[in-house]
Amino acid sequence: MRQIAIYGKGGIGKSTVAANLAASFATSGLRTWYIGCDPKSDGSMTLLNGRKIPTFLEQMKDNEETGVFEGYAGVKCVETGGPLAGVGCAGRGIIVAVQELGRKHFREEDDMLIYDVPGDVVCGGFAAPVREKYANEVYIVTSGEYLALYAANNIARGMANLNVTLGGIICNSRDVPGEREIVAEFARRIGTRLIGFVPRDGIVRECENHGMTVIEGAPEHRQAEAYRRLAMDILENSQLAVPTPVGPEDIRAMLREMT
Amino acid sequence: MNDILHPRPNPIIAAMYTLRDLDADVVLMHGPAGCGFMAARRLEEAGVRVMTTGMRESDLIFGAEEKLIRILRSIDDRFRPRLIGVVGTCASMIIGENLDGAVKKAGVRATVLPVDIHGCSGPNTTGAIAALEAAAAHRLITYEERDRQKRLLERATLIERERGLTSKSYLEPHPGTTKLSAAQAIVRTLRRGGKVAVALNAKKETAYGFADVLRAVEHASSEVGGETYHIGNLDPNIGLPRIRRYASDILRDLKEADVEVEITGGLDEYAVSGEKAAEALARCDADLRVIVGVPHTVPGLSANDILVTDQPRQLRNYLEKGFAMAVGELSTHADVMSARSVLRSELGETIRQVAGGGLA
Numbered sequence: 039m040r041q042i043a044i045y046g047k048g049g050i051g052k053s054t055v056a057a058n059l060a061a062s063f064a065t066s067g068l069r070t071w072y073i074g075c076d077p078k079s080d081g082s083m084t085l086l087n088g089r090k091i092p093t094f095l096e097q098m099k100d101n102e103e104t105g106v107f108e109g110y111a112g113v114k115c116v117e118t119g120g121p122l123a124g125v126g127c128a129g130r131g132i133i134v135a136v137q138e139l140g141r142k143h144f145r146e147e148d149d150m151l152i153y154d155v156p157g158d159v160v161c162g163g164f165a166a167p168v169r170e171k172y173a174n175e176v177y178i179v180t181s182g183e184y185l186a187l188y189a190a191n192n193i194a195r196g197m198a199n200l201n202v203t204l205g206g207i208i209c210n211s212r213d214v215p216g217e218r219e220i221v222a223e224f225a226r227r228i229g230t231r232l233i234g235f236v237p238r239d240g241i242v243r244e245c246e247n248h249g250m251t252v253i254e255g256a257p258e259h260r261q262a263e264a265y266r267r268l269a270m271d272i273l274e275n276s277q278l279a280v281p282t283p284v285g286p287e288d289i290r291a292m293l294r295e296m297t
Numbered sequence: 298m299n300d301i302l303h304p305r306p307n308p309i310i311a312a313m314y315t316l317r318d319l320d321a322d323v324v325l326m327h328g329p330a331g332c333g334f335m336a337a338r339r340l341e342e343a344g345v346r347v348m349t350t351g352m353r354e355s356d357l358i359f360g361a362e363e364k365l366i367r368i369l370r371s372i373d374d375r376f377r378p379r380l381i382g383v384v385g386t387c388a389s390m391i392i393g394e395n396l397d398g399a400v401k402k403a404g405v406r407a408t409v410l411p412v413d414i415h416g417c418s419g420p421n422t423t424g425a426i427a428a429l430e431a432a433a434a435h436r437l438i439t440y441e442e443r444d445r446q447k448r449l450l451e452r453a454t455l456i457e458r459e460r461g462l463t464s465k466s467y468l469e470p471h472p473g474t475t476k477l478s479a480a481q482a483i484v485r486t487l488r489r490g491g492k493v494a495v496a497l498n499a500k501k502e503t504a505y506g507f508a509d510v511l512r513a514v515e516h517a518s519s520e521v522g523g524e525t526y527h528i529g530n531l532d533p534n535i536g537l538p539r540i541r542r543y544a545s546d547i548l549r550d551l552k553e554a555d556v557e558v559e560i561t562g563g564l565d566e567y568a569v570s571g572e573k574a575a576e577a578l579a580r581c582d583a584d585l586r587v588i589v590g591v592p593h594t595v596p597g598l599s600a601n602d603i604l605v606t607d608q609p610r611q612l613r614n615y616l617e618k619g620f621a622m623a624v625g626e627l628s629t630h631a632d633v634m635s636a637r638s639v640l641r642s643e644l645g646e647t648i649r650q651v652a653g654g655g656l657a
Contacts (some may be wrong), residue, residue, distance in 0.1 A: 095358055098355065099355040099359060120358060121358060122359075125359055125393070125394075126360035126392065127360075130354075169337075270608075
């Protein structure tokens, strides 16, 4: 069983990448899980025809049997859920949900678990998916823009502190000039590599408007092909390394050199 | 880093005790069901109802404001309290519960003091101060009274750091030296016509236990002779009504036992009245000095003094500092919680026995 966790700056496209990866893995016959860890619990909607599912923590709170929802191509979908903004503790929620999933739901025969983790690593709870027994293969989604790279570097620092191995950097393009080279160079500097480049294409939004991933909504489109290639590269990836984060000033210097 | 390894008094519990001093009818803890379990039992002896919102895992995740509101209303309906203190815990702090907001939303008949405090806020006195701040904000006490108590609490914290529980990196509990040796030293001094001075410098309700030593020494003197001198922070006109009541109770019982006391301050003033006790001790020029309550708040003690306290770690501290006689009245705090008159202490009883020839 492979357990991978997708991190990255808020709004960078983690959920879109994660859902399309899940759909790609599932259509190639792998038993795949998508575990959305954002309290907003909207990451799985494109795997479920736009449907919002009852969250895992709400079910636990009401002492219900925790259920899992089957989405496109049999992807098992979970939204951990969590508190409303401004109350409670979302981090604690992720810890409890991930532990309960591990105890009750994951099976030996599952092939691929994808954790879609919100934003930056903000407290211990947001690191729960990469603690012992869970994911040890982290992919950071970024664009070639400074703030996205800055956040990616921060996440790399968190992973280094936790001694967690990175599988690579995924570039979700924002059409920045020289973006592939910038992100590849950044990846090299923090001790990993660019594992995939996802172009920017309106088809993503179009499919999302229909509550679908590109894999489901436009399987012949070149964008679907890009996601499938990324999925294949991740499947074949065996280069895992604890990252070596750089200073924020190093990122700016790199960007100045390259643009 | 100078880490201190032994557990120390807790700000949350200090807040609960301060609410007791304010005559709160109910203390509601917003936290796990077991938080403050042992302290709650003692406070119940003092007539305070202690309750809990009994936070669970899902409350940590989703927040527990509604639960707090619901429980506050049900307490208000069921027990008709006049004053409720809502006390925060580590759990409510970490998840950022808004105690103030919940109390306002609950809108109950009782006066409710929200005390947002947690275990990591520093020395235990931070909890007492937080409760006083809440009380002043709700006009239950004046700002002058708040400031007076704050100064005393800050002074107490400083004393602990300089010569008390936080002055050492580790203090193992010690039961204290024997009551018999202390009692014999006292009776021996009296019997040969010497003067024994007893200085009570005690913290609030614990005086109900420690004051017995004054009574016993006076009794011993009436049996075997010698002179006595008594000192105590028993001013009945200082502090909150509850604290004044303690002092009046104790003075009444001491008077009945023919104990005359030089007053050094109020029962909440132990952090500063120790200095007055030291002056009085110096003035009376006794052959043997017995300091009961919180002895290390009295400056200028000598190695021959008999120190009596209720904290096993403090006893270890005294012995390590070279005091030969450090006597433990270890059950004092448990015993005094519901007291309205001076209780019999172990040392007091031993003094009476030795003076009466009951022990060879």
